[in-house]
Amino acid sequence: xxxxxxxxxxxxxxxxxxSAFAVLVDRYKNMIFTLALKMVKNREEAEEVAQDTFxxxxxxxxxxxxxxxxxxxxxxxxxxxCLDRLKKNKKEDLNxxxxxxxxxxxxxxxxxxxxxxxxxxKQTIQKCLNLLPCxxxxxxxxxxxxDHSLEEIGKVMNISANNAKVKLFRSRQKxxxxxxxxxxxxxxxxxxxxx
Numbered sequence: 001x002x003x004x005x006x007x008x009x010x011x012x013x014x015x016x017x018x019s020a021f022a023v024l025v026d027r028y029k030n031m032i033f034t035l036a037l038k039m040v041k042n043r044e045e046a047e048e049v050a051q052d053t054f055x056x057x058x059x060x061x062x063x064x065x066x067x068x069x070x071x072x073x074x075x076x077x078x079x080x081x082c083l084d085r086l087k088k089n090k091k092e093d094l095n096x097x098x099x100x101x102x103x104x105x106x107x108x109x110x111x112x113x114x115x116x117x118x119x120x121x122k123q124t125i126q127k128c129l130n131l132l133p134c135x136x137x138x139x140x141x142x143x144x145x146x147d148h149s150l151e152e153i154g155k156v157m158n159i160s161a162n163n164a165k166v167k168l169f170r171s172r173q174k175x176x177x178x179x180x181x182x183x184x185x186x187x188x189x190x191x192x193x194x195x
Contacts, residue, residue, distance in 0.1 A: 006070040013061055025054055028071065031146070032078045038141050039082035039134045040089075049085050053078040068155050072148075075156045079138065086134060128178045136171035143168055 006027070012020035032053050036046035056077050064073055129137045135157070142148040142156065150168070154161040 007066065010061060010064060010070070013058075021058055024057075028074055029054075031071070032074065035075065035078050035138070035141075036082055038129075039079075039138055040085055041130065041134075045085060045089070049078070049081050052085075053081045056081060069152070072152045072155050075142075075148075075152075076158070079156050082134075082138075124182065125179075128175060128182055131178050132171065132174055136167070136174060139164070139167055140171050140175060 004023075006024060009020045009023050013024075029050065033046055033050045036049040036053070037043065040046050040049055053074070057074050060077070064070065129140060132140070139153060139157070142153050143150075148156070150161040150164045153168075154164040157164065159167070
């Protein structure tokens with residue numbers, strides 16, 4: 001794993017070493033694809049959005065001034081590219097499971113059982129997140145799964161940190177209602193089976 005900073009590679013690219021862009025693509029391809037998948041909810045379209053995003057990043061590299069983290073800057077480009085694609089297609093269907101792109105091998109039976117429980121929780125949360133509008137799904141994902149600060153989220157979504165905090169609060173409330181609605185039937189069904 002290379003310890004050189006993003007700025008090192010950006011400087012090389014700007015000096016004409018275009019092959020250095022491959023390092024940045026490799027560093028951020030999973031992050032951008034995951035974001036695109038959460039927003040457009042279609043694997044093929046997410047791949048296209050990721051490609052479009054990297055083209056935009058490459059052609060806009062001279063505009064990156066280092067006022068925010070490079071990852072925040074490219075997240076914003078990816079977010080806007082996703083919004084453009086959603087506007088163009090005007091569709092928000094097809095759910096993608098979290099573990100479609102993050103599966104791993106399980107070696108022992110204990111690990112298998114705990115992994116199954118964890119996957120079931122992730123699938124339930126992902127299913128509920130997919131019921132939210134894409135911007136709320138995106139906001140919750142950035143904050144809880146990608147560990148972005150409110151300031152970073154604000155920059156990505158082009159809103160203030162306070163506005164991001166308010167939207168996060170409202171999105172959490174909506175998600176809680178959806179989770180309650182989704183989980184109660186399962187709990188009741190489980191209770192009925194045990195009687």
